[in-house]
Each structure stands twice: as C-alpha cells, then as structure tokens.
Amino acid sequence: MKRFCSFFLMAVAIFSAGPVFAGSRIVTDTISSKVLGADVVCNVYLPDGYDASKHYPVIYLLHGLTDTYSAWVEKGNMYLVADELMETGECVPTVIVMPNAGNPDVHKVWNGYFNMEGWSYEDFFFNEFLPRVEAKYNAGGSKGSRAVMGLSMGGGGSVVYCQRHPDKFSSCYAMSAWLDDGDRDVGDVNEAKKDKLYHTYMAVRNHSALDFVRNADDATLENLRTVKWFIDCGDDDFLFDLSVGLHQLMRDRKVKSELTVRNGVHNWEYWHQALRIALPFASRNFSRE
C-alpha cells in the first residue's frame, strides 16, 4: 500500500500547493506618503529562502495604465517566472517591488510615475518609497544593486526614471513602453476634459523620453551610458514606433541599448514572455561585489 499512499500524499502535497517552488512569497505592504498625502500600496516578491539578515538586490517592476500594483502578480504571474529563473540561477535571488501607480478608473484617479500638479509621484518614489522599502526588506541601496523595468506606462516610467536618475539604476528594461516623441501638438483642450487621464497624458508629454535623448549634452549622455538599456516591443504594438525611435536615437548618440522586437501586441502574453528575458538581464547587470 506504500505506493498508493505515497502517491496520495504526493497528490495532496503537490496538487493542492499552488506554485510548486514553495519558498517564495508575495507580501502586500503599504507606504504612507507625506508627499502625496496618501497611502501607497505595493506588492513585494521575496525570493525562496529570503532571510532578512542578508542583503538582496532589488528590481522595481512597474505596471501600466488602467492597472494597479497587483497586475504583475495576478495577470502577469510574475512569481512563476521569478521562481523558475531564480531556481536555475539565471536570476540571482532578488527582491522585486511592485508599487501602485494607478487605477482602472483613469479619469478620476491619479495615474503615472511622474510629478504632476497636485501629485508628485516621482518625488514620492525617490524620496519616500525607495529608501523605505529598501531599508525594510534589506535590498538595493546602490545603483549596482538596483534595476527598474515595466510595461507600457511603466515601461515609459522606467526609461524616464533612468534618464533623470542614472545614478540610481544599473539597468532599465522597457516593455511596450509608452513614451513621448516630442512632436505632437495637443492643441487646445477643453477645460472640462482636463481630468486625471489628461494630466497623466500631459505628464508623459512633459517628460518626453525621445526629446531627452535628442537634447542631451555630452555629460548627460555620459551618464546615460552608465545604465544598461533594453527595449522590447511587439511588432504589432500600437506603440511600436516609439520603442524603435528611442533605440535609434540612443544608438546615434552612442548610448548602447539592446532592442528586441518579437511577434505580438500590447498584452500580457507579450509582457509575460518579456519578463523571462528581463529578469536575467537585470540580474547580470547587477554589480559583482
């Protein structure tokens, strides 16, 4: 009867367990922000065998417009990818932080990673969120042990954060990034239309990633070269031209970036596959200390 019992126990153990790499955990945490005057929720992935007395590198993994801090876990199954890649060593054990920066109700709720009138998210991110979350989970703490990546609005956020804070991140991985190319004329917008989505949109415009490269002076370019860049966008993505345009601009100004264009559109299939490339990329660009 042993064999049957062992299968029986195995079945109970395995099939009921959910994710099979048992050790990793998702913690939902809240950071109270004075800058924003609000609490900001985040998910934190702690790797298998996480030990608070040891120090870990950190990855900030940013969600897109109409999503929240839970999207990478619930829609992207990021823990399955992270578990697998850390198990093989393709990604070193890393704390992965997924802060909230939005809500599906895009017209009524603040969205995005940039400072806007009345909502200084970037200030919050660098002055409050980053130091506190890194202290709490004993992670990051230096450019060499910190990376940022994200999808769509979060891909744009990753790029702009690394442009404006190149001393903070060792690498940037932009998936299907929502970027501004600086040549669009918004025209007169009716005051009634100036809702939260309008402000999000204008913030992206005002942090034009392509203009930033176009206008960068030598010192700025030199700083950009200290970041490892990876741009990844589907061949049928409606934002395709922005990713390619950024790659071309950076190349022309001697800022090396990897570019990958795979089959796909602006969806979770693309981003799930992207994460399989992004985590090893971030990992191998952490400092070897």
Added chain:
Amino acid sequence: MKRFCSFFLMAVAIFSAGPVFAGSRIVTDTISSKVLGADVVCNVYLPDGYDASKHYPVIYLLHGLTDTYSAWVEKGNMYLVADELMETGECVPTVIVMPNAGNPDVHKVWNGYFNMEGWSYEDFFFNEFLPRVEAKYNAGGSKGSRAVMGLSMGGGGSVVYCQRHPDKFSSCYAMSAWLDDGDRDVGDVNEAKKDKLYHTYMAVRNHSALDFVRNADDATLENLRTVKWFIDCGDDDFLFDLSVGLHQLMRDRKVKSELTVRNGVHNWEYWHQALRIALPFASRNFSRE
C-alpha cells in the same frame, strides 16, 4: 486637439479591451450525458472570425487533477497563446474544446478521462461528447482534423486516448503527463480509503500507457505510428521518469515521438510555454485537404 483625442480614444479602445486580438471568443457550453447521468460543462475557444458555416479542425485540450474545464482559460490564459499563434498562421484557425473531467474536491467528485465503475467517462467522451460538440461547432469530424493535448492527468488522458483510438486523432501532445508504468504494487487498500481519488488512481493504473506500448503487437504498433506524438516534461517534474520512459519505449518499438525536456516543474509556467509549442505542432499535423 486631434492628437490628444486620438490618444484618448485609443486609450479607451485599447486599454479597456482586455485581450487585444479582439475576435476570438470563449463559449461555455453544457453537454447532457446519458452515459454519465450528468451534465458536463466545457469551454470552447472559437477563433477570430469564426463562421459557423465553415468547417474547422478541432483540438481537445485537457486539464489536470484538481482542476476543471475552466483551468486552461483562467490559469493557462490559453486564449492569449491561441490568438497570437493563429494571428501569425503558426496555428491555423481551430476550435479548441476544453471539457470538464474533475474538480478540486478530488476525494468526493469523479475525476479523470477513463471508464471507472460507475463513471464511464471515456464512453461519454467518444460516444456523446465528441460527436455532439463537433456537430454543434462544425469542427473536426475526422482523424485528420482532430488533435488532443493536455497536462498531467490530461496529458495521460491524451496519450491513452490516442493509444486506444488511434483512428480518431492526428496528433497527441502530452505535457507533464501522469502515466502508469505498470510495475507498481498498490497492495491492499483499506475499503474506507476507496474514495473518488482512489478510483481515479486505479483507472490510471488500469490504463497503463507504458504497458500498452510494451505489450503492443505489430498491428497495434502500426496504428500507433499513424499518430504524431509529442512528449514534453520539465526536468524537475516529479513525473519526469514516466515521460522519458514512454519516449524510450516508443522509440525502441519504432513509434516515432518528439520529446522535449525544458527547465521546469509541474506548474502553469511550464504548461503555458508548452501550449506555445503544442498548438503549432497540432496544426501542422492536421491533414492538408
């Protein structure tokens, strides 16, 4: 203002839309079975542009133990994979049928794809389910336009269905398959333990896939050779030896099968990636008519 409006419209259109390949649909249907004396639910994936007046090939996509007909949609996001591969032509437009064969409450509810005392699922599948669902959705109808694939218990189901009904399927793709290798001694099992899970387990034993190949006569082997076989199992899967053993047995008896062993365990990350390989495999093995 045009530009802003167009982005605004785009945002509403795209971001609110969920899956971006808009045309495909998941239909939940019910087949009332006399054989089982029960209703059996299934999900049916209808490809982009599905037109009931046209004929389609059909794939049966089987779930595992402790899961239901909805697992491939809800946990496996099968529509994202199918949408993408049909968009590029790597998979031809195909109706994908996901029948129910279980429930997380494995001790109390019937599970599995085989005939057991009191639950003749295989009879139901071939005599009731298959003809009715194919007639209803104008799909399949012949070996050349029909394939079967599945994970774990559903991988075993796929293999055994193709062993016992090689005239029905053009191809079989078994993911992390739960198979029996015929050498296990169950011993005396306490009557009290003979619950539904016990019956499921015994049904797998009684339909030993490895013994089937070992004991096959020449005519049977010749029939097996009319099916295209693909076996896919993670290197750290607790069922690994069964998949490899089946491949070796078939090879030794000149029944060609593909084998892939990728990094991974018995989880949805593995099966999601497997589906990306399985759908084109099934598709290219449909008859070219």
Added chain:
Amino acid sequence: MKRFCSFFLMAVAIFSAGPVFAGSRIVTDTISSKVLGADVVCNVYLPDGYDASKHYPVIYLLHGLTDTYSAWVEKGNMYLVADELMETGECVPTVIVMPNAGNPDVHKVWNGYFNMEGWSYEDFFFNEFLPRVEAKYNAGGSKGSRAVMGLSMGGGGSVVYCQRHPDKFSSCYAMSAWLDDGDRDVGDVNEAKKDKLYHTYMAVRNHSALDFVRNADDATLENLRTVKWFIDCGDDDFLFDLSVGLHQLMRDRKVKSELTVRNGVHNWEYWHQALRIALPFASRNFSRE
C-alpha cells in the same frame, strides 16, 4: 563481444558520416543563360527521400554581396537546418535552390539580382532560371508552392522580386536586407569609379524597395497583400533602419508583415538562426493543396 562491435560499427557509421540525417543531398548544377551570355551555377538542396516523380514546393535562398551560390551551404550550413526542420515536419519536404549572383571580387564581377546595363539578371531569373530549374527538379510551378528568402543583398532581392512579381511567390523572408530608402543623393561619381560594385549599388537604388511601397497605388498594394512578408534584422545591424522602415511603411499602407529584431549584427550567426525561423514560415504559407 557484441556490445563492443556494435559500438565500433556505430562509431564508424555515425562519426564518419558527416551530417547525420543521411537522406538529403546538395546538387551543384549549371544553367546556361542566353540572356546573360553566361553559365550560372546553383546549389540545389534535395530533401531526404527526394523522388523525382513527385512534386515539391520550392524555396529560392539568395546569398549576399561578396558571396556566391555556395555560401548558404558552406558558411550557413543550411542543410543542417533544413534536415532538422523537415525531419520534425516544421518544414514540409521542399527543394531549396541557391543560385549564383555574385563573387567576392565585387569590383570586377557582376553582382546582384536586378537588371543592369549589360547584365539582366532579373530577366534571366524569371525567364530562364526559374522555369528550367523547377522543371528539372519537379518543384514549384505556382505562386502557392514557391517562396523566396535571402540575406543582405539577397534579402533585398527577395523583397524586390516579391514587389515586382507578387504573382510568383507565396512568401518573402528578408534577412538583414540591403534595401534602398530613396532619399539618398549619390552625387557625381567619377567615371573611373563606375565599376561593377557601382552598378550593383545603383541597381539597388533604382529598385528602391521603400519607394516602391510609398508610391504603390491601390491595385499594387492589393497585390502586395497576396504575399506573406517577414522581415528579420539584428538590433546592431548597420542596415537596421531599412528593415524597420520597410515594416513601418507596409504597416501604414495595410500590407501585413511580420518583423523580428533579435540581438545581432550582419553575420552568419544571425542568418543561421534566421533560417530556423524562415523555413517553417515559408512552409506554412505554401498552399494546402
């Protein structure tokens, strides 16, 4: 002693054999051209089990500048890729024809796939080469059973051939394609510099692939849509902008094309990997007859 002998025999059989899929063959053939007033050499890949009494689809596989008809065999090991993909069925059994269109001595010898003053290669290709080679090897014969692909100058040749003869090819796969974007001013070139390379370069200009799409009328666009297009170029290729530009132009004019950008440069590592994608692409776009 059996075991040792069997290994001994195996060693002799396997290790001495070169390519292990024994059945395929490379035939070197010559077509005598009246149009060119010259003999043109080609390599022809005949698949495992090739039977002259059966009909096969055909792929024209074009080499690049400074190379010859033997490059895909000798530098690209195309038979290893073709053997493997045909063995699994990812590519159906296909005759693959590699015509000569150049020579490393680019200044003194005719190069390229287009008509030039004194060297009407395109006329030769469609009026002499294609019908004769297809008759001889019982391959192709119709749009639905014919594809073209190539690298660099041969990628450009593939694109332009499909633009000008969309009724002839079911699909086009352009690797690191040398294309013209129509906006370059050559200026006055010293007569002394007008050697064979100059003529090759001018022929590419005069067959500007990007201008062709820009200037296409509705009927032309409709014809382009009957071809399946795939553009594949390395992110660090010096010709990168041309491939992306072509994809963007075609997309804007509603001619669907796949685009893949992988890591890499203008070299055989890239093209070898490209061939692994290209052969299944061509295969699945042959007519199902």
Added chain:
Amino acid sequence: MKRFCSFFLMAVAIFSAGPVFAGSRIVTDTISSKVLGADVVCNVYLPDGYDASKHYPVIYLLHGLTDTYSAWVEKGNMYLVADELMETGECVPTVIVMPNAGNPDVHKVWNGYFNMEGWSYEDFFFNEFLPRVEAKYNAGGSKGSRAVMGLSMGGGGSVVYCQRHPDKFSSCYAMSAWLDDGDRDVGDVNEAKKDKLYHTYMAVRNHSALDFVRNADDATLENLRTVKWFIDCGDDDFLFDLSVGLHQLMRDRKVKSELTVRNGVHNWEYWHQALRIALPFASRNFSRE
C-alpha cells in the same frame, strides 16, 4: 558623392571583414608535454579587448571523437556565438581553450581525455596543460573561475573531469555526452582489434560516469554538489539514454543538475545551439569576486 563613398567604404570595411565583432581572436598554440612525450596543439579564444594584464575566467571546450582542437572553430563557429554573447553580457569576457585530444584517424592515433596505457592524457591535462595555459593567458587559476564543457567524447570528458576533480571546476556542461553506464559486457576482444579506438572505448568504460554516481559515498556526493551540472542531449541522439540516465541518477542522489532535451541528433546543429546555452550557464556560475 558622399553617400556613395560612405557605402563604398562601409562595404569594404564590413563585407571584407569576416566576423563583424572585430575584437576577438583565435590563437593556435602548442604545449609540449613530458607526460605524453608529444606536443599538444590547442586553439585559444581571446575575447574582444583582451588585455594580458587583466585576469579572465577560463572555459575548456572539448571536442569529440574523430575531431581535433580545430573543430569548435571550424565546424562549430564558436567565435560567432562567443562574440555575440560577450557583446550583450550574457557571457562575461572569458578565455576559451580548446585542446587537442584526437584525430579522425581513430584507429591509429590516440583519442580521448582519460589516462590509458601509454597515453596519460588526464595527467597531462591537469598537471601540464591547465597550469601552463592559464598562466600564459592570465586566466582561470581557481575553481570559481574555471568551467569545462564539450560534445560527445568531450561531453563525457567534461563529466568525468568534474567527477574526479570537483575542486577544479565551477560548472560542467555536457552536450550529447558519450558516457558509460557500467553494465556492458565487452567480452573477449581479438588482440588484433585492440587498436587506438579500442583503448579509447575501454578508457570510457573504465571511467564509467554512471557507475561513479551509483557508487559515490556521502563525501563524494557532497563534492559533486559543489559543481553546477548541465546535461543537454537531442531527443533522437543515439546516446540519449546515457544523458537521461545520468540526470536521473544524480537527481536520486540529490546532486542537482539541469537537463535539456531539444529536438535533434548527434550533429553540429545541436552543438552550435547548445553552445548558446552553455556559455551563459558557465558565466553565471563563475564566482562573483
């Protein structure tokens, strides 16, 4: 005229250059061995920007039976793979050493990586070759900065070297490995048949990799666990069962190893693709110092 000239110069620069990542070099070197009483040739890959005053990790890349030190360069195009992966950082800059251990004339010339009567290659390798080549190229020097990998006979060599010298290598990548499983009866071999190939074959038997794991005591197993293992073998390789068997044995004895089974046979297509996986694997398992 600028544009034409620039293309002209580009063409000369690029097309004539061979490998486009210009910086790496293959050096052919010779080590004079007292142990063997012979000179042993090797190829050494020096990465782009190699600087003899800096220290590098080292990979030993072993060839198979009937091949020589030049096979990985000439048939495997290993420099294309190494160049690409080092350019992206997937592999850190590494010296790759390819020593000679054979000859196509297998019956008359010494072959293999093990000690045999009259040919103590293993002694040569560890006592003469390894220290001298590492000193000369300022590479390796410790377990943490040294890896070994190879194909067929060289895959078996890699496995056995790491079994017998686990203190020397951080990782082992075995491609299509020729291993011994310890259960074969050679029987009486005619003295006349006892040529060089016989000795090679017997040396593999006498260094049975599977028996080594079967018979390992706890201390030996603990040492094996200090090496990262990766086994990679084609599903249609005639040596398939040996690779799978080794993985299963190691797993059962709690020595973790990765296993990959991809489509393929015992040929250069398989090994070329394997190298794309092997170099990053070795690289990420070098010590981070």
